[in-house]
Amino acid sequence: MLDTYRWLYSSCLKCEICAVNNTACPRQRNAGANVPGTFQQYIVSPAVHVTRIPSQLAPDEAAPLLCAGISMYSSIMKTKARPGDWIVLPGAGGGLGHMGVQIAVKKGLRVIAIDSGDKKKQLCLSLGATAFFDYRVDDIEQAVSELTGGLGAHAVICTANGETAYTQSMRLLRRLGVLVCVGIPSVPFRLPATPFDMIVKGLTIVGNSAGTAKEMDELMELAVAGDVRAHIECFELDQINDVVARLGRSEIDGRAVVRIPE
Numbered sequence: 001m002l003d004t005y006r007w008l009y010s011s012c013l014k015c016e017i018c019a020v021n022n023t024a025c026p027r028q029r030n031a032g033a034n035v036p037g038t039f040q041q042y043i044v045s046p047a048v049h050v051t052r053i054p055s056q057l058a059p060d061e062a063a064p065l066l067c068a069g070i071s072m073y074s075s076i077m078k079t080k081a082r083p084g085d086w087i088v089l090p091g092a093g094g095g096l097g098h099m100g101v102q103i104a105v106k107k108g109l110r111v112i113a114i115d116s117g118d119k120k121k122q123l124c125l126s127l128g129a130t131a132f133f134d135y136r137v138d139d140i141e142q143a144v145s146e147l148t149g150g151l152g153a154h155a156v157i158c159t160a161n162g163e164t165a166y167t168q169s170m171r172l173l174r175r176l177g178v179l180v181c182v183g184i185p186s187v188p189f190r191l192p193a194t195p196f197d198m199i200v201k202g203l204t205i206v207g208n209s210a211g212t213a214k215e216m217d218e219l220m221e222l223a224v225a226g227d228v229r230a231h232i233e234c235f236e237l238d239q240i241n242d243v244v245a246r247l248g249r250s251e252i253d254g255r256a257v258v259r260i261p262e
Contacts, residue, residue, distance in 0.1 A: 008210055009035045010046050023210040039240060041260055051216055056224045064099070064230035064255040065223055066216075072100035072157070073219045074211030075180045076107060079155035083108030086148050088172050091159035092129065093120025095255045096182060098231055100157060101127045103219075106227045112144055112153065119253060123231065135165075144172050151175075157182055163189040170203075178204045232257045 011018055011025035018025050031037050053062045081087055087104050091097040092113030104111045105128035113124035113132045121132045133143045144153060152174030158166055161183035169179055170192055193205060211219070222228045231254030235243050243256050 008049055010049055013048070021212060023212065039237065039258060039260065041262065051213075051220075054220055054224050057220070060232060060234055060257050060259070061223070061230065063257050064095070064232060065219055065228070068096040068255060069099050069103075069219055069223075069228065069230065070211040070216050071182060071209060072096055072159075073103050073222075074215050075157045075182055075208045076100065076103055076109075077211075077215060078180055078206050078208055079157065079178045081107070081109050081155050081178075084110065085154035086110050086112060086152075088112045088114060088144060088153040088156040088169070089129075089159065090114045090135075090156070090165045090169060091183060092124045092132070093117070093253065094159060095252075096159040098123055098127060098254055099228060100159065101129050102228045103222065105129070106222060112147065114140060123253065140168060141171055148174065153177060155180065159183045161185045163187075167192055170197075173201070173203060176202045176204075178206065181205065181207045182209070230255050234259060237261060 008023055009029040009031050011022040012027040013022055013025075015025060015027065022028075029035050036043070051066060053059075076087070079087065087109045089097050089100050089104070089111060092101055092111070093115035097113070097115065101111050101113060101124055111124075111129040113129040114135055115121070115124065115132070116134050116136045121134065124132050131143075131147055133140050153172050154174060155178045156169040156172050157180045158169045159182045160166075163185070165183070166181070166185075166189070173179060191205065193203070197203065219228065233252055233254065234257045236259055240258055243252075243258060246252050247256060
């Protein structure tokens with residue numbers, strides 16, 4: 001087994017919030033935010049916040065599970081979707097989205113992947129998505145409506161961070177649908193969620209960034225079984241500036257993994 005550090009550096013484990021879910025602790029400390037990030041050879045972390053990685057998983061394979069993987073696993077669990085339900089993933093071909101496709105498919109959900117380009121279309125469909133719609137070409141709302149019998153999706157997990165994607169996500173939901181907000185906007189905006197729509201349609205909107213230790217263990221089991229695997233591109237530490245630049249230009253499909261020398 002390999003002990004590996006993840007994004008949540010620490011939480012107080014004493015407050016009422018921690019008693020429910022310590023990843024939402026108001027006193028939490030996060031790698032790369034208020035403690036040094038993980039582009040370093042060694043880091044000291046509270047043992048309770050270290051994830052034990054099964055020996056069957058290589059570090060390159062495990063690393064994306066601790067961020068994108070657990071975010072998507074926990075988000076899917078928050079939808080309370082059941083096998084056969086429709087789930088829409090805007091940004092499905094990205095670092096978070098492509099892992100969400102795999103997890104949702106394993107849970108028996110019918111996945112509608114939204115992204116752009118043939119490369120991401122091929123990736124999403126190869127991972128088991130029921131359908132792929134290109135937001136640059138297709139009428140997304142009409143396509144989702146037709147595919148779901150005019151009712152809309154049971155859930156939408158928005159990994160994209162733009163206002164257009166979030167606004168559209170609201171319109172893709174059926175009555176009693178659930179929107180999980182994951183993509184962090186670079187520019188603040190408001191969701192078009194009126195009290196009238198929330199009341200009449202019975203909609204639910206939740207946010208999510210990480211998952212619990214129990215959810216992490218469940219995700220690791222899926223990974224060991226080969227049901228979830230990150231699409232990764234590996235780099236050495238001296239390539240870090242190039243990696244960041246390419247990420248900014250959306251030139252990396254899946255997840256970038258930086259190998260830290262021992």
